[in-house]
Amino acid sequence: MTTHSMNPLLDTLQAYPFERLRQLLAGVTAPDRELIDFSIGEPRHPAPGIVSEAIIEHLHGLTEYPKVLGDLRLRQAIAQWASQRFHLPPGFLNPESQVIPANGSREALLSIAQAVLPARAKPQPLVLLPNPFYQIYEGAALLAGAEPYYLNCGTNGQPDFKTIDEAVWARCALLYINSPHNPTGATLSCETLQWLIEKSRQHEFVLAADECYSELYTVPDAPAGILEAAAQTGNLDNVLAFHSLSKRSSIPGARSGFVAGDARILKAFVLYRTYLGAAMPPFIQAASIRAWQDETHVIQTRASYAQKFAAARTILGQYLPIEIPAGGFYLWPLVGNGEAFVKALFAEEHVRCLPGAYLSREAQGCHPGQDRVRIALVGSHEDCVEGLERIRHFLETHPLSSFSI
DSSP: GGGGSGGGGGGGGGOOHHHHHHOOOOOOOOSEEEEEEEOOOOOOSOOHHHHHHHHHHHHGGSSOOTTTTTOOHHHHHHHHHHHHHTTTTSSSSSSSTTTTEHHHHHHHHHHHHHHHHTTSSSSOOEEEEEOOHHHHHHHHHTTOOOEEEEBBHHHHHHHHBGGGHHHHHHHHHEEEEEESSSTTTOOOOOHHHHHHHHHHHHTTTTEEEEOTTTTTBOOSOOOOEEEEEHTTTOOOOOEEEEEEHHHSSSSSSGOEEEEEOOHHHHHHHHHHHHHTTOOOOOHHHHHHHHHHOHHHHHHHHHHHHHHHHHHHHHHHTTTTTTOOBBBBBEEOOBSSSHHHHHHHHHHHOOOOEOOOOOOOOOOOTTOOTTBOOOOOEOOOHHHHHHHHHHHHHHHHHHHHHGGOO
């Protein structure tokens, strides 16, 4: 098969951030000491015992084909968790028709675009997404033949949706929002979410809310969610919420999450996923039930990240502008030239971070990640402290002014 017979839309995809990072650091000789990797948002906390035990107990499920809809008991556990977490009225979220288990939020966030975007439409439909962003949103748009439209995040870490031109809203077929946002950690208020819901109904687009960091918050009150905002409008029309256990329960290897929302959209999504073969293994479903039903390990996880953020402020505060995010586990500091900073830090301290430019695009005359780096505090407390102290040592001899763009 020649490359000419491949799907031409694959050529529109940009290199993934970690491939770009690999190329940036290729040929760089780092000191002979253990790598501290702050580049990838992969939680490395121990998996909760209740999850591991459930997987072992249900390995007999290897003999079964999993169903796309998943076990009703899992959908009921998800609906119960979401109803309690987002203060939903009794019966508002129906586990029979408004909840679908997913193999992590990433898979669902990508494939939803295939199910809801009009094929070969002219003009191309727009997929609106925050900038910086999780690159799956952009890839989903491009692979579905749509045009990504980047919404630059302002000083508060989220786009100013009310400044978007009505002509843009009129072409929008899908809007991705992310709260808490990766990488800024900024959240969206319930009032903003309700405004976006009304906009989605006015212009008939799908509102896809990526809330995979919703349980990793540092503020006293849990962030609002799209389900909560939708409940205040009385229905779930045009609304989808995407959640994951990868961050909440520190089990990224389980690939477990869910999509909840508009039953009409989910019916079409199930049809698409039936052909895709995207179904969660029964033993992962059993473990997921246990995870969604337990909050103790989540409280402990939040406390662990809070300790690491506090350490970051103590260790780096004198040298780097450290802002504790409202949610998530990332630092997003201003450093000047992010690529130059990351390359020099790796060469001198064997610490790997991610240039902010790899998480954003130039749009409307602005490149919102170019002067930043993302630092993922996902390792053990000891490893994070070690890495933060190496960054401090680096900054003692490399002031930020030396990385100006």
